[in-house]
Amino acid sequence: MFWNDFHFDGLTLAYLATGLATTLLAFGIGRSTFRGQKQWPRFVCTTLLFCAGYGLVVFSGGLKTLLLGWEIMGIASFLLMILHREFKQGISAKAFFIYRLGDVGLLLAMWASHHLWRENTTLISFLLVATASMQSSQLPLSSWLPQALENSTTASGILLTTLTAQMGVFLLLRTYPFWEHQFSVRVMIALLGVAAAALAAGFARVQSSVKRRIAYVSMAHTGLIFIEVAAGFKSLALIHIAANAFLAAYRLLVQPPLVAAGMGGRTISNSRTWEDRLPKKLKYTIYMLYTKEWGVYSRLSKYLRSSHHLC
């Protein structure tokens, strides 16, 4: 039965409402950015494709429908990132595959759920968690979101931060009944969340680029949401997701003004932070560590950079 593939509940409603609001917002921004330019039709089509994928995912009642929507949304997300670029010399497939690596987990999980349903539920849960973690820009491939945000327009950025990155949590919530009773999985989700939140919060604190900072703040919140999900606070997680989405969208839209020339020194507060109380060695070490972003960033960007040169 076709209708059995769809499902509607509070989770769907929450995601639908957040999705609708931020999509309209992104569309409004895109309209002012792209209207009258050659990217405008491209933007409209991509956003519609994105919405279709998003709708399929949030309404899905089974893994198959979810995967279909997931893939559509993945392709649309990638198109959103490269929306404003010209493709005179073609575009590297490598970047695309890195961004879409997460889907492999979902595919495997689907395959596993057919064949190993009874035998190895932990494996399936693990694959699901891996997919969710990747989609939500958590560890280990945590730097796709800052990368993507940095190289895309504000309109695309809003969709990517508020919707694409939140889909990982959706996957966790949707499959919640499945891993609810597996303690190890819940611990793993919580640990992933703790690690990502700690890392991303540090990255965000030392970040001087506005868009990357937004991405890291959003990532840190998603880490917290992972913990909430693992602890079973589903409603709290939903509220947090919506709040995080709107906060990120607001920050992307209302970017801080540049300093007035010559006034820089006086207008900006130079208050000391709690880090200043740390012993010097520790302070400098932590600062350098976070400035270098633990090397996480450079490793991935090495692969993605080659694609930027191509486009």
Place this chain on the structure above:
Amino acid sequence: MTARNNSFDEYAVLHELKQFLPALSPGRTFTHRNPLQAFRFLSFHDALRQASGMLGYQTSLSLEEYRSFYNSKRVKPEVLEKVLVEKKGIAKTFEWQDKVLMKKFPSDAPPRIGRLRANWQKQYKTDPDARVHPRLFRILGNYLDHGVSDWKFPVRGQGFLDSMREVESNSFVSAFNTPRARNLLLHTSPSISDLLSIIVGDEMLFQQYLFDQQFAHRGWSGLVATLEDSRNELPNGSSITFHELVVFELLLEIDVLDDRLGSHWQPLASGLANYPADLFAPIPADEKSEVLAIWQEAVEWSYYEGILAGLCRDPQNSPNQAAGYIPEAAVTNAPDSLCITGRPSVIRNLPTGHRAFLNNYDFSVDPDGEVLEKILETVIPSLGAANLEYYFSRTGLTDVNAENALADQIVGLFGMTDNAGGDLRTGLPAELARGFEPMRLLCIVEQFPETVMKVIGRLREAQLWLVNEWVHLVVADPVSGKLSIIKNGELIAYKSNKRAVEEPVH
């Protein structure tokens, strides 16, 4: 060897390099300086050619774009013909008309900048910039931050290298990946030539190498150079000099090369079969550059013509004729391209729809031109710079195209980056410059030509602007009403194209 050591004066080279860099100041993309400042001693079209061949700047519109102006009648055919006759003589007009309108030219040769450092890729299959830039920009961004990050750079009140030394000596995590560069920073105070002899080897190439290196991120370098010159302290009381930036970047380069190639690398010069062409050698004029110059003049004079025709008109003329100009004049929207110095009666003759800077000036009370000298000395460099800023934003000086500008982002509240390479944006955003034609400033002065020539002889900074035609100067004789223009440093009579006056083209 020691004798040659003295030939590379790092401070002199850095000083020269600064002339070429954009004068970017924190929070501004508008620099209030001629973007081609370093080329100001050349005449305008020579400077465009030189800047384009040397630094790869896009200093003119594309031929296709100029031709489309012609097809849409924004460039008037009779003006183009006039420019051709002026530049090439009547005999060659026909031949050149064909070149201007039809001929296909091969695409430009790659610019000279960057050729020397491209040899890293050729010899060692490695591109230091790809690894150095992200790290350098990250550290610089954090160091210069004006208020984005919550946790500011932990060392305050010191110079850049001292701050880095302080962090390096106390941190368990280093900014470098290999010991050599780290030790050079910590235990020596390396000079630029010391570091360059490690990286490049041959002193002949030092200057070119520095130009290559700094022009790979001219925005950041320009910002640091301006910060140093303006002696503005950063918010946390620190300071940075251009010299420090170069030293640190060279250290990072050594680090990256050591990291990537281990001990298997030699200074760049040792593997060079032949040295690349001198960066500063003059670039000879070719047909294409001449054609572009002709087009540019034609675009400008198509616009000026209407204005000058209005000025020629007798003030007592019937108002009907003046009304005929309104639709034509309102078409052009080149900002900051007109400046009039004269009595109100002259200003009143300006066709409506033009935005002009007006200076009230009465020739009769200034027989020696002392007032005029002051006016020109102030007005021309400042308006000229503002005008050229628009001009080169329109031609897309550094290839900042609209697609990149769509993905721009703010760094540290002091600048914007808009490309994957991460350099700071210089010049105005492309969308600001869209829709108008690049146009030099037209200065109209109401005074006797002889007086104006004397004044020009006395000018200091503004003289270069006028003599090298970075700004057009038209002198309106207050008695006869005749117009004359400056060409090659001399005043010549301006003949208005009457046809253009009577048949305004829409």
